[in-house]
Amino acid sequence: MTRGRIILIVCFIALLALPLVLKRLATRRQTAVAKVDPTTAVSRFGFHFEEVAKASGVNFIHQAPTLDHQLDHIMPQVASMGAAVSVVDFDRDGWSDLYVTNSGEGSKNCLFRNLGNGSFTDVAAQVGLADVNQVGTGVSMGAVWGDYDNDGYEDLFLYKWGKPELFHNDSGHGFTRVTEKAGLPPWVNANTAIWFDYDGDGRLDLFLGGYYAEDVDLWHLKTTRMMPESFEYAKNGGRKYLFHNLGNGSFEEVSRKVGIDSRRWALAAVAADLRHSGHADLFIANDYGISELYFNDGKQFHEVGKQTGVGFSPKSGMNAAVGDVLNQGTYAIYVSNISEEGVLIQGNNLWVPKEGTAGDSLQYDNLARDMDVEIGGWSFGAQFGDLNNDGMQDLYLVNGYVSADRNKNYWYDFSKIAGGNSTIISDAAHWPAMEGRSLSGYQQKRVWLNDGSGKFVDVASAVGANDNFDGRSVALVDLWNRGVLDVVVANQKGPLLIYKNTTNPANGWIDFELEGQSSNRSAIGAEVKLFWNGQQQVQEVSGGSGFCSQSQRRLHFGLGKNARVEKAEIRWPSGKVSTIEQPAAGQVQKIKEPA
Amino acid sequence: MSQSTSEPAITPAIEVSERKKFRLDNRYVPPLFITCILLVGHLSYGILESYQRTLLAIVAAIVTELLLGRIFYGKWLNLASAYITGISVGILVRSPAFWPYALCSVLSIMSKYVLRIKGRHLWNPSNFGICVLLFLAPETVSSLSIQWGNFIWPMLVIWVLGSVIIWRARRFHISATYVLSFFALAFVRSWITGDPWQAEIAPITGPMYQLFVFFMVTDPKTTVKSKWGQCLVVFLVAVVESLLRLNQVVYAPLYALFIVGPTAMLIEMWLESRRKPSVVTA
Numbered sequence: 001m002t003r004g005r006i007i008l009i010v011c012f013i014a015l016l017a018l019p020l021v022l023k024r025l026a027t028r029r030q031t032a033v034a035k036v037d038p039t040t041a042v043s044r045f046g047f048h049f050e051e052v053a054k055a056s057g058v059n060f061i062h063q064a065p066t067l068d069h070q071l072d073h074i075m076p077q078v079a080s081m082g083a084a085v086s087v088v089d090f091d092r093d094g095w096s097d098l099y100v101t102n103s104g105e106g107s108k109n110c111l112f113r114n115l116g117n118g119s120f121t122d123v124a125a126q127v128g129l130a131d132v133n134q135v136g137t138g139v140s141m142g143a144v145w146g147d148y149d150n151d152g153y154e155d156l157f158l159y160k161w162g163k164p165e166l167f168h169n170d171s172g173h174g175f176t177r178v179t180e181k182a183g184l185p186p187w188v189n190a191n192t193a194i195w196f197d198y199d200g201d202g203r204l205d206l207f208l209g210g211y212y213a214e215d216v217d218l219w220h221l222k223t224t225r226m227m228p229e230s231f232e233y234a235k236n237g238g239r240k241y242l243f244h245n246l247g248n249g250s251f252e253e254v255s256r257k258v259g260i261d262s263r264r265w266a267l268a269a270v271a272a273d274l275r276h277s278g279h280a281d282l283f284i285a286n287d288y289g290i291s292e293l294y295f296n297d298g299k300q301f302h303e304v305g306k307q308t309g310v311g312f313s314p315k316s317g318m319n320a321a322v323g324d325v326l327n328q329g330t331y332a333i334y335v336s337n338i339s340e341e342g343v344l345i346q347g348n349n350l351w352v353p354k355e356g357t358a359g360d361s362l363q364y365d366n367l368a369r370d371m372d373v374e375i376g377g378w379s380f381g382a383q384f385g386d387l388n389n390d391g392m393q394d395l396y397l398v399n400g401y402v403s404a405d406r407n408k409n410y411w412y413d414f415s416k417i418a419g420g421n422s423t424i425i426s427d428a429a430h431w432p433a434m435e436g437r438s439l440s441g442y443q444q445k446r447v448w449l450n451d452g453s454g455k456f457v458d459v460a461s462a463v464g465a466n467d468n469f470d471g472r473s474v475a476l477v478d479l480w481n482r483g484v485l486d487v488v489v490a491n492q493k494g495p496l497l498i499y500k501n502t503t504n505p506a507n508g509w510i511d512f513e514l515e516g517q518s519s520n521r522s523a524i525g526a527e528v529k530l531f532w533n534g535q536q537q538v539q540e541v542s543g544g545s546g547f548c549s550q551s552q553r554r555l556h557f558g559l560g561k562n563a564r565v566e567k568a569e570i571r572w573p574s575g576k577v578s579t580i581e582q583p584a585a586g587q588v589q590k591i592k593e594p595a
Numbered sequence: 596m597s598q599s600t601s602e603p604a605i606t607p608a609i610e611v612s613e614r615k616k617f618r619l620d621n622r623y624v625p626p627l628f629i630t631c632i633l634l635v636g637h638l639s640y641g642i643l644e645s646y647q648r649t650l651l652a653i654v655a656a657i658v659t660e661l662l663l664g665r666i667f668y669g670k671w672l673n674l675a676s677a678y679i680t681g682i683s684v685g686i687l688v689r690s691p692a693f694w695p696y697a698l699c700s701v702l703s704i705m706s707k708y709v710l711r712i713k714g715r716h717l718w719n720p721s722n723f724g725i726c727v728l729l730f731l732a733p734e735t736v737s738s739l740s741i742q743w744g745n746f747i748w749p750m751l752v753i754w755v756l757g758s759v760i761i762w763r764a765r766r767f768h769i770s771a772t773y774v775l776s777f778f779a780l781a782f783v784r785s786w787i788t789g790d791p792w793q794a795e796i797a798p799i800t801g802p803m804y805q806l807f808v809f810f811m812v813t814d815p816k817t818t819v820k821s822k823w824g825q826c827l828v829v830f831l832v833a834v835v836e837s838l839l840r841l842n843q844v845v846y847a848p849l850y851a852l853f854i855v856g857p858t859a860m861l862i863e864m865w866l867e868s869r870r871k872p873s874v875v876t877a
Contacts (some may be wrong), residue, residue, distance in 0.1 A: 004666060012709045013701055026734075272664070313645070342733030343845050347691035369691050375734070376618035412843035420797025421747055430793040517860075 017490025035461045043298030045449055046388030047386055049487065049499035050462040053523045057119040059110055065161070068221040072123030076402045077410075078218075079103075081191060082161075083490040084142035084473040084548035088154045090127075095409055096477045096486060096552050099129070099156065101140035105219075107133050109158075112478060128175045129156065129167060138162010138187070142473065144546030146204045147193030152523040157206060159190040161218055164208065168249075182243075183250045187213050189238050195277050195543030196271035196280045197520050197573050198296055203245035204265035204543065209284060210238015223564035224429040226263060229422035232314035234288035236426065237265035259301040260533035264289045268320040270545040272331050273527060275359050278527050278575050283310070285317030285335045291349075295360065307355070309364045310335075315346045319547045323393040323540045325352065325371070325450060329529055331538070333364070334395065335407055336379030336547070340440050343411050347374040348382075348397075373397075373448050373456045375520075382416055385476040385485045389507035389558030391535060392450035396487055398471020403435070403441030410437040442468045445489075450465040469494035473549040478556060483509040483586065485556055490549070492528045508559035510568075511588040514541055518574040519559030523551060525573040526593075530557050531566040559585055596814040605618035617751030621764060622675045629682050629810060632753060636686075636802060639749065647694045649685030655700035663708050676720075677704060683721040683806055688728065689737045699736075706817075713864055716858035719814045726853040729846055738803065743823060752830050765811040772826040773812050774799070784837055798848075799864055807848050817856050819863045828859040832866040 041048040053059070062083040064076075064324070082103025083583070087096050095114035101152065102109050107134055111124035114454070133139045138160040145154040153169035157332045161265035166182045177563050189212035195204045212218065213236065216226045228234035243251035255261065264286035271280040275295065282294040282301060290311040294301035305311015307402040319336035326332070330353045337346035350373050351364035368374035375380075377399035387394040402410070414431035417425055424430050447465045448456035463529050469491035476485045479498070514523035524543040529536060539555045539593040555570050565585050570578040637643045660677035664670060684699045707716040710723070729737045744781030761767045782797035788795075798804060812818070813827050819828055835853035846851060 008663070008667075008705070009709055012702070012705050015698060015705070016731070018698060018726065019695075019728065019735070023732065023734065188872045342729070344733060345690055345739055366691075374691055409843070412840075412845055413790070415845050416840075417794050417797050419801040419803070420793070421750060421800035423747065423794045424797045424800065429794070430791045430797070431793050432788075432790040 008513065017440065023410075024554060028452065028561075029336055037087040038502070041459075041542075042502060043183050044457050045392055046504045046507060047463055047484075048502050049447075050502070051464070051467070051497055052500045053498040054498055056498060057121060057446070058098075058496055058498060060100055060102075060110055062491060062493055062496070063102055063107045064493050065105060065218075067105050067218045070221050070224050071218075071428055073435075074078070074428060074431045076404060076434055077227055077439060078428075080402060080492060081472060081548070082141050083489050083492045084140070085475045085496065085548035086145055086544070087145045087439050087488070087552045088115045088145040088156075088476045088550075090145075090154055090169060092153065093172075094551045095481065096554075097476075098496075099124075099143050099145070100325050100490060101158075101548075102133060102139070102266075103135060103137060103139040105135050107139070110142075117192040118480065120201075125578075127173070128177070131163060132158060133160075138189075140583075141191050142193065143157065144193050144195055144544040144550050145522075146206075146524055146543050147520065147522040148195070148206075150203065150516075152521060154522065157189065157193055157195070159193045161212065163191075164188050164190065178249060181249050183216070183434070184202075184243070184251070185241065185253075187217070188241070188424060189216060189218065190547060191267050192269045192284075193544060194269050194307075195273055195522070195524050196282075197525055198242065198271075198277065198280060198282075198301075199298055200246075200573055200575070201245075201477045202249050202516070202518055202520055202574065204522065204524060205245050206243040206251065207269055207271070208241040208243065209269050210240065210263075211265050211267065211287070212238055213263070215236050218223040225427045226427050227428050227431070228288040229426040231288055231418040231425065234265055235263050237263050237288070237422070239263055240266065240284075258299065259303070260294060262286075262292060262303075264292065267318045268335075268545075268547050269510075270320040270333070271525070271543065272322045272323055272334075272524070272540050273355075273571075274322075274331055275362055277359070278571075280573075283320050283322075285320040287316050287318060288314075291317050291320075291335055303459060308362055309350050309366075310349070315349070318380050319382045320384050321545045322542075323395070323538070325350070325384070325393050326454065327392065327452075327535050327537045329536050329538045331540075332367075332385065334382050336375070336376060336397065337400075338378050338409060339375045340378065343415055345375070348379055350374075350392055361435040369456075370429050371454055371456055372458075373446075376445040376446045380472045381474040381489075381549055383474045383476050383546045383549070383551055384508075385500065385551070386556065386558030387485055387487075387503075388449065389484065389509045390452070391507075391532075391537070391558050391560040391562070391563075392452045393537070395446070395448040395451050395456060396465075396474055396476065397446040397448065398474050398489055398491075399445060399480075400441055400443040400470040402439040403468070403470050404434070405436045406438060406439045406442060408435075410434050410439040414439060415534070441470065444468060445471060450542055453527055454511070463568070465499060467491075467497060473547055475546070475549045475551045476556075477552040478511070478554065481588075483511065483556075508561070508563040508585045510557050510559060510583060510585045511566060512555040512568065512570070513553070513588050513590045514555070514570065514572075515590070515592045516572060516574070518576070519572045519593055523572070523593070524553070527571045528555050529569040531568070532557075532559055532563050554588065597759040622673065624763065625762050625810065626675050626678045627684075627807070628681075628757065629679055632802070632805065633682060633686055635749065637824050643685065644706065646722075648688075648690075648693060649682065651693060652685035652696040652700045653678060653681035653689065655695045656684065656704050659701050659704040667708060680704060680720045681839075683810060684724060686802060687721065687725055687806060690735050690844075692735055695728055695732060695736045699728050702727055704862075712861070715860065715864070716816060717860050719811050719817045719856060720812050722817075722849060722856070726846075726849055729849070731765075738849065750805075752868050753805050757805060761809055761813060763803065764813070766815070768822060769818070769829050770808045772831045773808055773833055776830045780833055780837040784840060787841065804848065807852075811852055817860065819859050824856060824859075824863065829854060831855050831859070847855050
């Protein structure tokens with residue numbers, strides 16, 4: 001054997017070993033943040049979670065629907081959504097409450113009123129928001145709150161696989177169903193909705209994204225050909241709706257008129273002023289296909305997914321959340337997808353504005369891999385928020401699709417059918433039976449801590465986020481008004497979890513509670529840019545983000561140690577700008593838009 | 596007239612030389628075909644992870660082939676084969692990372708130089724590279740398993756075009772045997788498992804199988820020499836694939852070829868070595 005050949009063989013073996021070496025290095029990084037006790041977690045990472053749902057009086061288990069018997073063989077994966085949580089202070093008592101959806105036929109949704117003493121009580125039945133899943137009307141998928149009539153109280157839009165409903169908040173004492181007056185469609189199989197004022201007229205409009213086509217009644221199927229026509233290129237989903245608020249309690253559906261015309265399978269949407277143009281742009285994460293990004297000029301929407309780079313590679317979008325991850329005053333967009341070892345590695349997307357691009361020429365790079373937030377299992381809801389008050393936006397992600405028999409896996413059959421032509425995949429009758437098997441079940445959640453240098457580290461186990469339910473919806477909220485973000489997780493066929501957060505008290509914080517005057521009263525779309533210790537961070541009041549969720553409207557900024565806040569610039573949806581010099585840290589700044 | 600009489604003598608000569616000039620060397624037909632598949636697939640449906648990753652795979656394969664060819668054979672080798680390997684890796688490997696594309700291409704080409712017996716390499720290069728990565732880096736790498744968009748026409752066009760090209764290369768019998776075996780065994784699996792037959796045939800409607808059927812199982816360097824032997828080998832590939840499928844192995848066709856291809860080659864070499872001494876004796 002020649003010397004050259006020996007060298008070649010050695011190199012060959014070394015290259016064969018390379019993936020194992022890389023895996024080992026990654027495992028070492030993971031073990032560095034393994035389980036630790038709460039005190040150590042607080043001192044090392046700046047925070048620790050304790051799950052307190054039951055202790056706080058919240059004893060909620062989500063029920064899944066039972067759809068048409070023709071879907072029995074794949075029921076767990078079809079009836080796999082509907083657990084959702086949204087945050088509101090419905091009675092304006094200063095304490096954030098939780099609205100939680102249920103999806104069993106005849107099951108009740110809950111409105112957990114925060115009593116301010118560490119406990120909650122369900123008042124949904126009392127205020128008329130419980131019995132909303134009656135047989136024949138469909139079942140709840142999620143809810144978003146927004147003050148559509150600017151009377152100072154947050155109203156509720158409930159979207160379902162079924163009849164969407166609008167409830168008017170009667171000064172915090174009860175709710176009146178105003179669906180017919182609002183002019184909402186009779187049936188939409190929706191999995192996302194957000195409030196935002198797209199035309200800046202001071203009234204909240206409503207975006208509603210369909211998943212299954214709206215002519216499909218999942219309880220009375222006319223045909224089993226209702227599944228996606230493709231795993232990555234499907235365009236046979238539900239239509240999109242944009243309801244323009246006419247100001248008299250009714251809405252006009254204008255989606256096609258303003259340029260939104262898509263039948264992709266929408267699972268999540270978020271609106272934010274991505275170009276700092278004064279108008280909220282719209283991002284839609286679609287299952288079975290590419291994401292869509294619509295630039296909004298105030299009157300028309302223009303789809304720019306391909307142009308901006310976010311709408312090219314088709315994946316399984318299940319989440320859309322925005323956050324200023326690099327403290328640069330710009331928004332990154334996080335989209336969750338599917339990653340299953342050895343089968344399908346889509347990887348989640350973190351779309352970060354490309355350097356040197358802005359305005360209408362804005363483009364995005366996917367930095368999920370570079371920033372270590374790429375692999376999260378079968379990922380669903382995710383939210384940005386400063387969990388340890390160190391001044392950087394962290395990321396909480398839930399995952400897990402169908403947790404059934406731990407020892408039996410449906411992935412082989414799933415991958416088999418997913419590779420089929422549309423004539424095969426689109427017919428539920430062609431799908432192999434699940435027979436109690438799991439599909440990416442029992443997954444470990446991710447709590448990604450932003451280290452401020454462009455990397456995130458998963459500290460879930462270390463900080464106490466140890467559940468492995470099938471997570472769907474995540475909301476971040478300061479439930480006990482302590483200047484920290486607690487985490488609420490809605491799990492499919494699982495309990496509602498409340499992770500109470502304990503942070504390192506050395507880290508400062510400041511919150512902003514905004515109220516619009518010429519803008520919509522909820523101030524949805526208002527943006528606060530905070531400057532402190534030579535840093536800046538931007539956040540926007542959201543009318544819904546993540547997966548079927550809505551975090552608190554109050555904006556929470558962590559400040560780190562020895563913080564000196566220089567100023568806060570508030571840009572209202574009306575275009576007005578307020579500047580607050582040296583706002584005091586450690587308190588909630590309640591700011592009303594100047595008249 | 597003289598002109599006309601002289602013309603017939605000259606025209607065929609020109610035609611022949613022109614024909615030679617424009618006739619496509621058979622070696623370049625498969626690379627052109629696979630490039631068409633890639634471009635049509637990507638421009639229509641975006642099947643690639645990204646242009647950069649595919650380009651990286653192609654460049655890595657070509658550079659490795661150039662270097663190793665120069666070092667071990669003392670010449671610059673024809674790059675058609677390396678190009679096919681690179682582009683197959685670029686299409687079939689799915690990973691958000693860049694390194695698997697380069698590593699897979701390099702390993703694929705190197706396998707031709709390292710894993711040789713009696714002057715023949717044993718594995719189809721890209722089949723080797725992809726299987727190795729699927730074994731060793733499943734947390735980062737998967738393989739293409741999605742479909743050609745929503746329509747049946749692009750798929751049919753590729754099947755027809757691919758069949759014509761493979762026919763021209765006199766390897767249609769291999770692809771045809773595999774496809775027929777796959778369908779027959781799909782119905783057997785459906786009967787055994789009780790799953791709908793549509794689910795069992797679903798995978799072959801995807802682009803992974805088109806690459807597999809036209810470029811991997813037909814690789815002349817990694818199959819046996821006789822025509823009937825080639826049919827038998829590819830039938831066995833389908834049988835092993837079916838056994839793996841019954842055991843719920845996601846990448847059954849790739850693994851089946853990984854197992855059966857070299858085994859068949861080794862058996863053929865062994866049979867040849869037994870035959871040769873007997874010829875000498877005779």
